[in-house]
Amino acid sequence: MKAAFPFAIVLIVALLPAAAALADDAPTTQPAATSQPAEFDRAWVVDILADDLGKCESGEDFVRLSARTRKVILDVLCCGGRDELKVLSRLVALERACRFLPAVREMAGDDGFDRWLLKHGEVSRRLFRAIAPQPYFHESLTRLHDLVEADASAVAGYPDLAVAFAASTAADSRQRARVENATLVQAFAYYTRSRASFRYDLRSMPYELSCHLADSRLPLDQRAWAMRQYGRQSTPAKCYFDVPYDTQSFYAGAQPQGSRMTGRAYTLNNIKQFGGICVDQAYFASEVCKALGIPAAAVTGKSESALGHAWTVSLTLAADKRRFYWDSATGRYEEQKYFVGQLRDPISGDMITDVDLMLSGAAAQLSLERREEADVATELARVVADSIRKIAPPDGSELRALAEDYNRRFAGIRPPVVLDADLKARRQMDADLVEELIVLAVQRNVAHRPAWDLLLKLQQADVFPDDHMDRFFDLLIARTAGPYPDYCCAKILQILPTIDKPATAAKVCERAVGLFPRRADLQGTLLLAAGEYMEKAKRLNDALSCYQQAADVCPDASSIVLDATAGCEKLMLAAGRIDLAIAMYRKLFARTPSQQGVKIQFRTQTVYYQVGTRLARLYARNGQGKEAQQLYSLINANQ
Numbered sequence: 001m002k003a004a005f006p007f008a009i010v011l012i013v014a015l016l017p018a019a020a021a022l023a024d025d026a027p028t029t030q031p032a033a034t035s036q037p038a039e040f041d042r043a044w045v046v047d048i049l050a051d052d053l054g055k056c057e058s059g060e061d062f063v064r065l066s067a068r069t070r071k072v073i074l075d076v077l078c079c080g081g082r083d084e085l086k087v088l089s090r091l092v093a094l095e096r097a098c099r100f101l102p103a104v105r106e107m108a109g110d111d112g113f114d115r116w117l118l119k120h121g122e123v124s125r126r127l128f129r130a131i132a133p134q135p136y137f138h139e140s141l142t143r144l145h146d147l148v149e150a151d152a153s154a155v156a157g158y159p160d161l162a163v164a165f166a167a168s169t170a171a172d173s174r175q176r177a178r179v180e181n182a183t184l185v186q187a188f189a190y191y192t193r194s195r196a197s198f199r200y201d202l203r204s205m206p207y208e209l210s211c212h213l214a215d216s217r218l219p220l221d222q223r224a225w226a227m228r229q230y231g232r233q234s235t236p237a238k239c240y241f242d243v244p245y246d247t248q249s250f251y252a253g254a255q256p257q258g259s260r261m262t263g264r265a266y267t268l269n270n271i272k273q274f275g276g277i278c279v280d281q282a283y284f285a286s287e288v289c290k291a292l293g294i295p296a297a298a299v300t301g302k303s304e305s306a307l308g309h310a311w312t313v314s315l316t317l318a319a320d321k322r323r324f325y326w327d328s329a330t331g332r333y334e335e336q337k338y339f340v341g342q343l344r345d346p347i348s349g350d351m352i353t354d355v356d357l358m359l360s361g362a363a364a365q366l367s368l369e370r371r372e373e374a375d376v377a378t379e380l381a382r383v384v385a386d387s388i389r390k391i392a393p394p395d396g397s398e399l400r401a402l403a404e405d406y407n408r409r410f411a412g413i414r415p416p417v418v419l420d421a422d423l424k425a426r427r428q429m430d431a432d433l434v435e436e437l438i439v440l441a442v443q444r445n446v447a448h449r450p451a452w453d454l455l456l457k458l459q460q461a462d463v464f465p466d467d468h469m470d471r472f473f474d475l476l477i478a479r480t481a482g483p484y485p486d487y488c489c490a491k492i493l494q495i496l497p498t499i500d501k502p503a504t505a506a507k508v509c510e511r512a513v514g515l516f517p518r519r520a521d522l523q524g525t526l527l528l529a530a531g532e533y534m535e536k537a538k539r540l541n542d543a544l545s546c547y548q549q550a551a552d553v554c555p556d557a558s559s560i561v562l563d564a565t566a567g568c569e570k571l572m573l574a575a576g577r578i579d580l581a582i583a584m585y586r587k588l589f590a591r592t593p594s595q596q597g598v599k600i601q602f603r604t605q606t607v608y609y610q611v612g613t614r615l616a617r618l619y620a621r622n623g624q625g626k627e628a629q630q631l632y633s634l635i636n637a638n639q
Contacts, residue, residue, distance in 0.1 A: 044417050045072065045399075046090040048406045053094060054118060059102040066098035071398040074387065077380065078394040080426045082436065085373040085444075092376045093121075096128040104141055113145050116152065123159045126207060129375055130167040130347060133450060140166045143184055150185040154192040157203065161191060164207040164214040168346035171215045179265050181217040190220060191293065196227055198293025200315070205295075206371075208364035209315060209324070212295035215346035218287050222268045226291035236292055237314040237330040240285035244275035282310040282331060289314045299328065299354050301341035302559055308605065309333075313343070313354060315361070326361045328354055340486070355486040356449065362484075363447035374445035381437035382454055384429050385463060396423040431463050439471060446479040452491060459498040469495070481515050488515065489522045493529060506533035506546070520554035527553065528560060531567050544571045551588075558607040561588070569614070578622050585615040609635050 049069055056062050073091050081087065097118070104114045117124040127144060131137040144166035147155050155162040165188050170181075182190070191202050191213065202210060218226075230236045246259050260274040271284045282298035289296035289312070296314040311331030315324050328341065341354040363371070403417040427433060441451040455472060458464060472495075480488040492512050499505040509530035516522040531546035544567075551564035565588060572581040592608045603609055612635035619628035 043087075043090075044406055044414075045076065045087060045402065046094065048402060048409065049091070049094050051409070053097060056098075056101070059105075062098045062102045066095055068398070069095040069098060070383065071394070072402060073380065073383065074391075074394045074429065075396055075399045077384065077433065078427055078429060079396045079399060079423060082427075082433070083440075085376060085440070086369070088380060089369075089372050089376045092379055093125050093128065096132055097124065100128055100131070100137065100141065103138060104145075107138065107141055108145055113148065116148060120156055120159075123155060123162060125372075126159055126163040127166055129372065130163055130207060132375075132379070134167075134348065139169075146184060147188055151189065151192070154189070158192050160205060160207040161202050161210050161214070162188070164210040164346075167207065168211045168214040169349055170217045171344060171346065179267060180219060182219050182223075183217075186220060187214070187217055190223060196223075196293075197231070200293055200317075202293060206364045206368075208360065208371075209295050211346040212297050212315070213290050213293065215344075216287060216290045218268075218291060222287075223291040225269055226288045230288050231292060236289050236294065237285050237296065237312050237327065239272075239288050240281045240312050240331045242272055243281040243284050245281075246275040246277060278310040278331065282312045285312040285330060286314070297343045297357075299332075299341035299343045301354075311341070313341075313357065323365060324361065326354070326358050328358070353486075353490065355484075355490055356447075359447040359480070359484050359487045360449070363445050366445060370444050371448075374441045374448040374451065377437045377441035377444065378448060378451040378454055381434045381441065381451075384437065385431075385434045385454075385458055388429055388431070388434075393429055399423060431465070434458065435464055435468060435471070439475065442472065442475050446475065447487070452494070456494055456498060459495070469498075477515065485516050485519050485522060489519075489525060493525070496529060496533070502533040502536035503539060506530040506537065506539075506542070509533065510546070521557045521560065524550045524554040524557055524560040524564070528563055528567070531564070535567075535571075540571055540574075544568060547571070555591075562607060562610060565611070565614075569618075578618060582615065582618050582622065585611055585618065589615055 049065070049072065052065050052068075056065060069091060073088065073095070076084065076088060076091070101114045101117070104117065105111055108114070117127075123144075127140070131140045134140065144155070144162065147162055147165060165184060190196070191198065202213075230239055233239070246261070259276070261270060261276060261280075264270045264274060268284060268287060271280055276284070279298065279300070282300075286296040286298045294314055296312060298310055299313050300308070300310045302308055309331075311328065313326050313328040314330065316327040317323075318325055332341075342351045343354060343357065344350075345352045400419055400423060403419050406414075407416045438451055438455050441448055445451075459469065473492075476488060476491055480491070489512075492508075496505045496508060499508065507530075509526045513523045513526050516526075527546050527550035531543045531550065534540070534543035534546055547564045547567040551561050551568070554560050565584060568584060569581045572578070572584070589608075589611050592611055594608055612631055616628045616631040616635070619625070619631065
């Protein structure tokens with residue numbers, strides 16, 4: 001980028017409307033509609049291509065139809081149909097079918113499974129959307145094939161759950177002794193064929209939520225045990241606290257004979273009886289919840305005192321009995337607030353933050369149509385971005401040829417299609433079209449992560465004019481700053497590296513602080529980033545000021561304080577002012593609570609210990625050996 005975008009929207013945040021809720025009726029600001037032929041709101045374009053899809057016999061047939069479908073999609077986009085996402089959604093679904101069905105046929109050895117998928121679009125359309133971004137989609141196709149072979153009626157009756165099982169990979173069960181896990185088919189049948197009474201309706205639960213059931217391979221007898229033990233409890237996730245903490249296990253780590261579970265099967269009943277550390281507590285609670293039909297996950301992160309920890313997140317029905325939300329309070333102790341957790345995404349396999357999970361959980365409850373349209377708009381933006389300057393601009397010829405084929409094939413059966421005689425491209429395949437499509441995606445689902453990922457990728461490649469980023473910031477802030485501040489802050493931090501001038505990026509951070517008046521931790525995080533960018537800009541006094549502000553604005557968020565003071569120390573030492581660094585740490589150490597009451601195994605992770613260590617090191621470096629030794633003795637007492 002040659003210049004950074006202005007961030008004027010931050011300065012008028014008080015004038016922004018309340019953030020729109022992530023609901024089907026959430027208002028959105030639509031881009032100005034372009035004029036378009038009436039035929040785009042009809043099904044004829046999809047009908048003829050779907051008819052061709054059903055006639056494909058060979059891999060070459062699928063390849064040819066895929067190429068033609070892509071050309072039709074570009075013609076529709078550029079000839080006035082950009083806003084017709086219903087038609088475009090079906091076209092993208094067809095193109096994906098052309099892409100995946102040859103692999104299906106090769107895997108199955110015949111055309112039986114791909115014919116089943118064509119017949120059951122409610123399954124295949126979801127599956128192809130879920131696996132489209134994944135490089136290892138063959139495993140997902142194999143898993144769905146196995147489920148269909150075992151019980152096709154259950155797959156058809158539970159399309160989202162079936163897709164969740166097909167698209168998800170099983171999580172690590174942390175087994176320490178041999179336990180025979182449930183198979184894929186057994187785990188799916190547990191939810192679809194058993195007589196167990198589950199908390200939620202698994203037929204209607206979106207796969208974006210039920211994937212946090214499908215990644216479990218807990219043995220069936222342990223699921224039955226969990227149902228007997230906790231099936232009637234109102235808040236099953238609280239079983240986290242039923243697992244006694246095993247201090248011996250913490251100290252031993254991976255060493256043999258390191259815990260009371262050594263030599264025992266890693267089963268739920270054994271964990272409850274013999275105990276474990278926080279990761280075992282989180283695993284136990286999440287698996288109990290999943291056995292009851294409650295999506296859940298184990299989350300890891302650091303607390304305000306910089307201690308590593310693990311807790312449980314579970315899907316919970318809101319008070320209105322209509323909406324769900326992810327409850328991450330279980331095991332996430334109040335005194336350890338202001339920390340971000342990480343968990344594994346069952347579908348992508350990537351580590352995501354619990355912040356992403358919270359908002360994506362709300363977005364999963366949008367209508368299926370709206371989620372699909374966000375996905376399709378993102379896919380189309382990617383296609384257009386990849387096609388700019390690589391292929392001839394669309395001119396409507398593919399649509400005209402398709403209309404002629406349609407009229408010949410369905411003559412006397414269906415009314416003919418009449419296209420405008422002068423049908424031609426009404427807009428260019430350019431960065432503006434890419435931008436509009438990403439805006440459409442974010443408007444329909446602000447938590448659609450692929451849209452933001454594509455935006456960042458294209459911004460880094462200088463696809464967009466620099467000042468156009470305000471449009472995306474408007475959407476981000478209006479929809480998330482109020483109800484989802486963590487998500488909003490995280491996205492701002494992700495966008496910052498696309499700014500070429502570090503000093504401008506720092507100013508963006510400083511101004512963004514005003515978006516979160518009640519969140520000192522987010523203010524501190526942004527100020528830390530501002531300090532780093534100021535350092536890159538060689539504005540060292542400004543960097544020092546940002547670090548000092550970060551430490552001052554959230555003194556209770558110790559992980560931020562530690563990072564901020566480390567930044568200050570580096571700058572002070574570079575300036576030859578070790579005396580300032582010592583004074584800073586002496587002041588911080590004096591006001592930091594001691595380690596009294598902290599379990600011995602955690603004390604080296606505390607701010608008290610880490611600040612003391614830093615101060616002692618500086619004492620030694622400054623020739624104050626006596627002070628250094630006294631401080632080392634103090635902080636290492638009772639270790």
